Amino acid sequence: MQELQEKPADLFAAAMADFRAGNRVQAASICRRILAKTAAHAGANHLLGVVQLLDGDPVSAESHIRASLAVTPNAEAETDLSLALRRQNRLDEAEAALRRAIALDPQFALARKSLARLLPERGDLAGAEAEFRAALALDPNDAEMHFHFGRMLTQQARHADALAAFERAVALHPSWAEASNSLGSAFGELNRRDEAETAFRRALALRPRFAEALCNLGTLLFDSRRFDEAQTVLRAALEVNPDFASACFTLGKTLNHLGRSEEAIEAYRRTVKLTPDAAGAQNALGALLAEAGSFTEAEGLLRRAVELNPGFAAAHTNLGSLLQDTNRPAEAEPHLRTALELAPDNWIAAHNLTNLLRNVRRFDEAEAIARRALALKPNSADSYIGLANVLVGKASGDLSEALNLYRKAIALDPDSLMAHANLCYALTFVSFDGRDVFEEIVPVLVFVSAPVDEATPSATELAVVACA
Template sequence: MTKPSTDPSAPEAALAVALEAGLRAAITHLNQGNIDAAASYAAALIGRYPMHPAVCQLSAQIALQRGDATLARRHIAQGLSLRPDHLPSLLIAGRAALADDAPAEALPHLLRACALSGNALEPSYLACVARLQVGAADAVTELGLLIQRAPGFAPAWIELAETMRKGGELQAALAALDRAIALDGNSARAHFQRGKVLHALGRKAEAADAFASAVSLEPRSREARLNLAIAQQELGGLGAAQATLEALVGAHPQDYDGWIQLGRVRQDRRDLPGAQAALRSALACRPDAAPAAVNLGIVLQEAGQPDAALAAYAHAYRVAPDTFGRIAQALCSGPRGRLWADLGALRALLASLGSPGNPGSTQD
């Protein structure tokens, strides 16, 4: 299918036809789940018709689905400047602001959507979410009223459960999540939140099952995979945890949490070269992450590379001096440890070695 013409000399009627064809193609790809193709059409459209409200709305929707909430907010702000009370655009603006961790900016859009829609379910629910996130005094009350009005609406039960979990009411949160799953068993978020509650209750095997259900329903969820791996590791399933984490970092190569957890699992499995590689990847994601540098030092020390270990420890000490106690303990531990009677001398050595660079890169 031909993308919309960008020739400024094209007749107005031809441009209108091209606009309609481009919008239709982008929407078709979006509905088919081909987000990259939809984004390609949207980019061509926004370049040619930056002031067209439908193009702005579509571009915002696609950006939001691709996880770029900041870009979505920019596109939808332009669209709302052209049609301020357009209900779908207000909902996209609210969702984008929530995804961008800006609930206070989402709330006005969502309250306006409530007013325009006669407090329809979707804007009312999203407004409740924004209220909860900004800590509004009436947030829980409004959520309770919404559940009374629509007891079969699973997302509201999930939101109630999360509020209860944060308040320490774990059994009540679990009951709310069971209700949500009974209403919508295909909600990955409900299974994920249930896993968090079960884990907090110490029911780790059930938590792992819940996280696994969330991953099967939403394979792209890095949070679900990470929590599944942690539960698997705690249950002693190191091989399963490693496979889960390798899938996670394969899909999200810049995921610091995934890499450092993979390093820990490989270390537990005595795969010291693999642990080193994972921890270096974690540091590539976050060069100033002291925990990854300390863990790398421990692994290098276990591998019989004391000088490289000291370089890693020095890097950790440079970026976070409060890690000194753990470093000193690690240096004295294990069969390859070193005893430092003069901690002042150790501090001076770490400070002298702690220059920016690739920690632990020297070999013995």
Template sequence: MGLSVARRSYRACEGRAIRKVRDFRIRYNVAVPKDTGATRRASATALVALACGLALASIAFGSWIARARRDARLNILIVTIDTLRADHVGSYGYAAAQTPALDALAARGVRFAQAATSAPLTLPAHASLMTGTFPGAHRVRDNGGFYLGEEQETLAEVVRARGYRTGGFVAAFVLDRRWGIAQGFERFFDDFDLGKYRMDVGLDAVQRPGSEVVAKAIEWLDQDRTRPFFAWVHLYEPHAPYDPPASIRERFPPTMIGAYDAEIATADLQLRRLLDHLAGDGRLDRTVVVVLGDHGESLGEHGEEQHGFFVYDATVRIPLIVAGPTLPSRIVTDQVRIVDVMPTVLEVLGIDVPKAVQGSSLLPLVRGERLNLVALSETWYPRHHYGWSELTAIREGRYHFIAAPTRELYDTETDPGETRNVAEVNPGRTDIQAQALQELVARTASTSAPAAPRAVDPDVEQRLRALGYVGSSISPRALETRRRGDPKDKIALYNLMKQAALDSVEGRLDEGIAKVRRALAADPEIVEAYLMLGNMNAKAKRPKESLEAYQKALALDPDNQTAAFSLALAYKTDGKNDAAEAGFERVLALNPRDSKARYQLTDIWMRRGEFERAEAALKRAVADNVERPAFLTKLGECYIEMKRYDEAERSLLDALKDKADQPMAHYDLGLVRDARGQTDAAAREYEAEIARSPDAYRAHFNLGKILMVSGRAADAVRHFDEAVRANPDFGSGYLYLAKARLDAGDLIGAEAAATTGMARHPDAEVVPLGHYVLADVYSRLGRANDAAREAAAGEREEARAKLASARRNTSAQR
């Protein structure tokens, strides 16, 4: 406020105060003190201050929202606690809870007793939170393979445009920036290294502890105290698997629910740590805090262990608490939604709400008014993954209606556990709810054309396929309008397949395969089951069974890109490159932007020696900016094969510039340095690759060869050991390990490694080495006949390898 405006405001208040004082004296016959100058000035000043204070006090409660609108410098902190169901929080009536931070926040702020999420899945729910729109509008309907489009305007973008610092800090890969959820954040902490996780671990298992997330958030909050901030902190602790610290776990019963509650208590501790830090320097007094769950957890109710499959209250009812300097302590029992958070925050800040927002500000409810909001929730998980029906639900007052092949209606006032479906006995109410749901879905759906398919990182796509998950696009078959199975009738099959996936992750492949076959015997049209069967057989190194499973998936759904890609990859793994090439070309016919198929095709061409063809395709991919670091690396490998080392170096350095931890880039640079005779520089590149990925067996192998030549046999043994540990089928690695052990004087170890390597199909040009090592070992052990036999075998294999090499050179010259 400018000085002149402040003076005018004070004078206006002074004038009103003098009139009030005069009226007060006349009405109550108050004596007027002697009119001396000093007395008059002191009395006037005191009375003006008193009257202004009384006037402000008289309207204090009614003006709290007006002050909030004027104060555009309040901070905003949103904390989302993943998988937190409302009825497992102390302030929501759960006696077993240990949630003092949540409960204290609820006691001083507004607790919304009936809040609903838009979807029982992390990414869709957070997309609704950040845009204030339902999934039909933002079109994010699953984790992985769906993206929040750039055309969506997020809360972070809105407040950042008003001068706010914006920071997001997430604990799970399903909220990684690649899915579009980071829009508007100046600082976004995700930094997930997929290389640290097994490839068959699902995306939702890639996570970090809340303590690490909060530490990063606090670090960012302390970097600048001069500007207001909007911080979003995501905690993943209540999400399965439930593995709380032992010191907290021991405070709860040794049951699944006890473990879940202990995870909630762990998240609560991190919330308290964050709030205490802001309170320590006084910033909490100027911060509006919003804490909510993104969705709940079934915990066995309705047959579902976790979430995503159903839309009952166990997974769609969430806690929502809002507290801050301008908000009263209150419990609101009216229905509210996750989409209402964004407009509420913006109204508190006095910022206009974007027109696209479908939620409503909840401040009228805080003032005691009514809004009559209707909650809309959905899950397309059963349809996308298994071909069964999607579920859509509406919550209006006491009634919860679920649109399914067999309709469901629950009176949550008399049946909070939703165990009695009254749709048949109350058809009139059911019809009303069904019509209301249909109209709400139509009103909130996007009218714009769907966005073009977007590529998924190759390593992410592999994880999406690992457990039979949907890939980078949804098959047209999943979008067909036709009669589909009711999820509540399929829950046993769903659980069976979840158990099979767990078997696969934990290495019980035969048990997992048996469970998937049982599911297919009950429902032979589950495309994802065939994909799981193919993936598990591939892990079990049963190429024939793997190919058959993928073929059956494609027979059911000829346009399924994931099935087409998986079949092509299986052919390639089995050495059938012509069939693989046809398969990858089929994938590109379905989706010309599919980066995985383009990548695999170039790899096939390079294996055939068609380097010019591969180079042209790789250059096009780089120009299209599709997974640029991966294609730059592959282009560098192509140049290495063509012995164009300067171009290879430029391409690989560009890849690392775009992505500092690009897989294989340092390894390939090591090959370039090796080819130039720069041994020390090559060793440094291999070490860099190993630092990025400790299981990079080829980097270990090449570094071991350098160390062996330089006479460091013990160090060479260590790296060759790591190479065969990371890849137990690496026959050539075993033979070099045998040579290094021989150089180190370990005859028994050398014999064992050479014998193992010879049995594991080493490269033809390395086979002679195995025979010569064995000949040397046997000679030193005094076994002359065995030594002579191995030496002769080595000479034969060496001659054969030279002949094969000469033929290849002749063919290449032609």
């Protein structure tokens, strides 16, 4: 720098030129030379503060930007001050600075954009929405603002509004993979699966190793019951990010549906290790281990799931079922009742509670729950068998309803040995010559002397709960 350029105005012009050219070190050096002669130079203080902010020193940046504002209040400097304060986690002061900036210049879009991004952190979603809309009115072609607006709307479960924001972001910035991925998520939330898949695949075409998009696509394929495809995509997500807990969890669910329970257990174990405080993973692993007969380990996991989330109906159902399986009805009953309180349409909990109450000979309570289970799942043979077993157990003398229930179960599932066997048993109480009993025995080649119990849900039913 030549001596004849030592005038503050010339030096500041040179500093700005260096800054715009990306030479921050030289720009800062010139600003310090200016401030050595003119400590109150607003432009040099502001520019030096911006450089310090970009270099990761928000404390020094704050000092210089405040010195600039003391001389010349302006919206741009207040906006930069807010960023320095935000990086120090001083959100109250950051918000105040942005509001001063907007008061100074209501048309300064950057201040409104910054305030829109800040207010959700302050819990002011209504204020944030107003600022997003004001900022986008000033700069309607800002793809990033449309994107972040969509993200905020998604957090409020306003998926239709979020979809419109993401569509605009993608239209403005077609090569932005994150925007296409978020658009896919919005389509998925609205159950527009074909469009969601298209958006996810577009994101992956733009960035093939995009773990989040791979996970989202894999989850969509799982929800669409395209399990083989889902498995491939989820494994690809885990190749990119081996610690991606969501991908690992969904892979576990996928493998479970493919009947590969041992691999599913390993995927769930990995998920639990990655997210030890996630009740869903604890429940899923516990449910599969219970099905495999590893009751002690399963019980610990299911108790942990309930501890982590006392309102988790599926975990209460699975824990209650396990306690019932291990002959602890007094411990099982509260969990099954809690599951029904939390999820009144929980058929597995109702079905298992029916059998528990029947086994302890509380037949009137069992009948009430059995009728509730039948109302929840009227097309299930097991619902009819459960109620019929209770009515037979009551030994009230009139077995006509129970016999009809067994026959309805057989009509729904002609191959149900349990329904045939229990019908045979019930017929022995009302048959005059045994012929009708014999006719029922012949089709299934089975004879029983007592009802077949059905105290626990099948492996398939537990798997459904595990995936809840």
